[in-house]
Amino acid sequence: MPDKKRTVRVPIGPQHPALKEPESFMVDLQGEKISSVALRLGYNHRGIEKGCEERTYMQDLFLLERVCGICSHSHATAFIQAVEEIAGLEIPRRAKYIRMLIAELERIHSHLLWLGVAGHEIGFDTLLMYSWRDRELVMDLFAELTGNRVNYAMNTLGGVRRDIAPEQFPHIQKIVDALEERTKYYIELAMTEETLAQRLSGVGYLSKEDAIRLGAVGPTSRASGADRDTRRDDPYAAYDELDFKVITDDHCDVFGRTVVRLGELMQTYSMIRQILKQMPEGPIAVKAPLKIPAGEAVSRYEAPRGEDVHYVRANGTDKPERVKVRAPTLANTQSVAKMLEDGYLADLPIVVAAIDPCFSCTDRTIAVRGDRDSKTMGWEELVQYGVRWYRDRGVDPSRIKVRGDESA
């Protein structure tokens, strides 16, 4: 029994150094050990659901893409699937394949990002540098395929907005091959590197019963042995035409969550190869009405962090009556308190990071603040600005060659 007199209450957050997003933890400590945790969420509430009711379906598509910087395609697809179901639209098979391709590339970028953050939280910054360097490959590929590194805007009502040319396939293939090699290295690292296993094993324990009871989703639940994946159980797009395994693990701790995500990456590479091989010919979108007939639908989507659930009710106009969004982090935060109980305070950052809570991403152009005529910077200009910024502070990135920079 916890001794109430000797309990120390430590408020952590909403602003804190370990996590990039605001969340507040009221932690009760008995010595070094956590006896209970109370969470307060909602600091990032932006009223998007209300906003959706006041905008058209097409505007909502782009608004919902901004629910999350990393899972942007996930939310946009989950929403548009529901609208298409209400409208009775059957989208072309090629559009389904392009949606899956972007979805699986997004999973690579999310899981590699997570691996880096996890490395960072346990003081293994080399892993962060490695995995984020590798992640650049897929980010640049996104820029090539969609025109943007995040918020790809590939979806439209009735299909996708951009086609992928067959000439682009070999390049996608090459990047997938390179990332597969790297992931094999990370798997070997996870399986053989003693410090990693010792630091992660037994940390943030969540039993299978608790994972199910508390509604954990995605890799968090699969690492506790729950054999669930919406792509297999309730297939959308054309996932029923792909051959893949659902990765589960019974370690039930942060180590298990690492193993599951790395295993999922290997499945994703195989799925992308199948998508490229089986990509059907044909149109990429069908004509869609602006007004959606009255009706309702629920769409489920396996985002990198777990299941996205979107509910849409239409009332016959061009604006929805109601849009409800459930992002996977909300489902997973319910288990965090359980994972932290009886653990050490020092494990808090990695345990919280292990559910992969949603972080924001930067865009590639920035607006200069403090200047009345704010201007935007192109990519080259931004790189030069970054190099100059460090040089002014005494760091000389002389190995980086920047076109048009005479001061080097």
Added chain:
Amino acid sequence: MSEAEALVAQLVATFPALTGRVTIQRAKRVWIDVDRQAFPEVFRRLAKDLGFEVFCMITGLDEGADLGLIYHLARNDGLMANVKTRCPKGESMQTITSIFPGGGIYERELIDLLGAHIEGLPEGSRYPLPDNWPKDEHPLLKDWKPREKGAKDA
């Protein structure tokens, strides 16, 4: 008989009042329309006996005099049951946290955004609105409009 048809048969056999109120939208989507009085029993049966152990979310709807509530449940085989019920505004619903302890956050969302009353919800901080948000303002109600920029608090 498909999974969805089997579920309809099971439900109607136990709850004759549900005859004609369980619809199959497509292979993996079943909608169940249930009165508020019968809701706890139907919900418990789905969760405990019929394998709907995945609690997805609750959708709250402003339907004029009533709050529409849809409890989205799923089974491991992917079948989804959407249980719809209505609660007159000002009256309360029983909490589902005795069955799904993780469901509390979705109920708190209904309280903050739609002004729902939930009975038996364990104590905890509000979600998702800030602590100083007025108690009687619920943004997802259809008659709620954001205040003009710069307007003073009433």
